[in-house]
Amino acid sequence: MTERASTPYSETIWDEVETWSRDRIEAFQTDALKRQLASVAERSAHYSKVFADCGFDPRDFRSLEEIRNLPLSRKADYVKGLAEDPPFGTFRAVDIADAVRVHYSSGTTARPAPVLWTDHDINRWADLYARYLYAQGLRRSDVFHCMFGYSWFVGGLGATMAAQRVGALVIPGGSVDTERQIDTILEYRPRCVIGTPSFMAHIAEAALRRGVDLASSSVEMVCVGGEPGASIPGTRERIEGYWGARMFDCYGALECQPIGWDTAAQLGPTLAEDFIHVEVLDPDTDDPVPDGTPGVLVLTHLDKQACPLVRWWTGDIVVRDSSMAADGRTHARLSGGVQGRADDMLIVRGVNLFPSAVEDVVRAHSGTTNEYALVIDDSMKDPNTGMLRTVTLRVERSNPSDNGLGEALKSALKAKLNVSFNVEVLEAGSLPRTVHKAKRVLKE
Structure with missing residues (x-):
């Protein structure tokens, strides 16, 4: 051309x-x-x-x-x-x-x-x-x-x-x-x-x-x-x-x-x-x-x-x-x-889960900062099948006195994605910031 x-x-x-x-x-x-x-x-x-x-x-x-x-x-x-x-x-x-x-x-x-x-x-x-x-x-x-x-x-x-x-x-x-x-x-x-x-x-x-x-x-x-x-x-x-x-x-x-x-x-x-x-x-x-x-x-x-x-x-x-x-x-x-x-998709109790779907729920909640991470380790897997039973979401709260953020996010994630999450609520600034491409799925 x-x-x-x-x-x-x-x-x-x-x-x-x-x-x-x-x-x-x-x-x-x-x-x-x-x-x-x-x-x-x-x-x-x-x-x-x-x-x-x-x-x-x-x-x-x-x-x-x-x-x-x-x-x-x-x-x-x-x-x-x-x-x-x-x-x-x-x-x-x-x-x-x-x-x-x-x-x-x-x-x-x-x-x-x-x-x-x-x-x-x-x-x-x-x-x-x-x-x-x-x-x-x-x-x-x-x-x-x-x-x-x-x-x-x-x-x-x-x-x-x-x-x-x-x-x-x-x-x-x-x-x-x-x-x-x-x-x-x-x-x-x-x-x-x-x-x-x-x-x-x-x-x-x-x-x-x-x-x-x-x-x-x-x-x-x-x-x-x-x-x-x-x-x-x-x-x-x-x-x-x-x-x-x-x-x-x-x-x-x-x-x-x-x-x-x-x-x-x-x-x-x-x-x-x-x-x-x-x-x-x-x-x-x-x-x-x-x-x-x-x-x-x-x-x-x-x-x-x-x-x-x-x-x-x-x-x-x-x-x-x-x-x-x-x-x-x-x-x-x-x-x-x-x-x-395709290679980021997680299967949790038979449900296909993309990190972007989690991001939509987290970012739509006014009580969070912009940072979050999904954490996976062997303790979350079924010992017989090796399949994930749950995933941990680490998220920061924008208001230090918001003690209900974890439960609110659990409910929202379950309702929208049909997956049960462990939610760890951290103080603002706890998660690393990035100036390039953020890595959202952590395997520990």
Whole structure:
């Protein structure tokens, strides 16, 4: 795909591709996939072997359904490829001389993994990102305060490039120095801020301790990504209340940036279907599920050059809606955003439990701070089956004299989730704060 000019298509739409018919989207994806799969087969050592092993010839590709003839790709495959051909791995599909950027995973559960970009990939990324910021309401005259991390992380530079492409004035604040972030908001009056939900909540709490009410600030847009939050009703309500601003879900991943973002309508992240082909699969059978049914999001790049992915298993549980949105956008949306991760799901006495569901209950309760943790240890398991019988929730109370918080949360969690929790109530400030991605499930 050729690079487009950095000017909006209309007053509300960044790129006319956002209004293509479903037939046109699918025809475009079919043609793009045929080219992409042929390129991947030739240039990526990993996919060249995968295609040969399953007898797939890209020249025979005729319809989107045929992509299901290919095996899924998972993070473990990517990590294995890094070990086989260090330092950039077997998924790589360009010479190192043709790559211009590398970002890394957070490394919270394994060694940080690198992902490469070419100049084409960078420009594509920036334009897609700009499309979504524009859809949320960012404009040329705005000040954009970026509080994503810049060191190693993919978020900060991506947001900066996109906001600059829209024409906004960017403040690259990063995710450090809380007091200076607050001072910057007060002095330079950004209309839009962006960061992780945890950091946005942390900034708001710190401001209140200083006697600063950010709901009275210049901020009208709070964009968040990197962890669940904006699509969790309790979290959205709480952070929008802190900031007196609308909060938008910005969904991406290191390996695939971006995936989809909220528009101004806040109907759930709208997918970039001219950049990715999307499948939603049953997590147990790998069979496709219909719109409206939860499943795991699986992505295939349509024109990524440096580190292309084919049938990438994100592990994220989503619900797709392919109907046209009220604003005329035709790309499918993820209703309710990411509802959880398949590998984070807990089964407690036969009930499927996602941490995001617990977060919704905790954040909706006015007596809690923003921090909580789910704790699991062997004492919580049935000695005969090994299945969880309960889970411990550690939560902070915002009012030191609120002695009924534990029982109130137990009742609310049982009523909404049908799971019995042990609730440990701690004083405010007891749990660690984070400026990056919060870890909510602790195994002791």
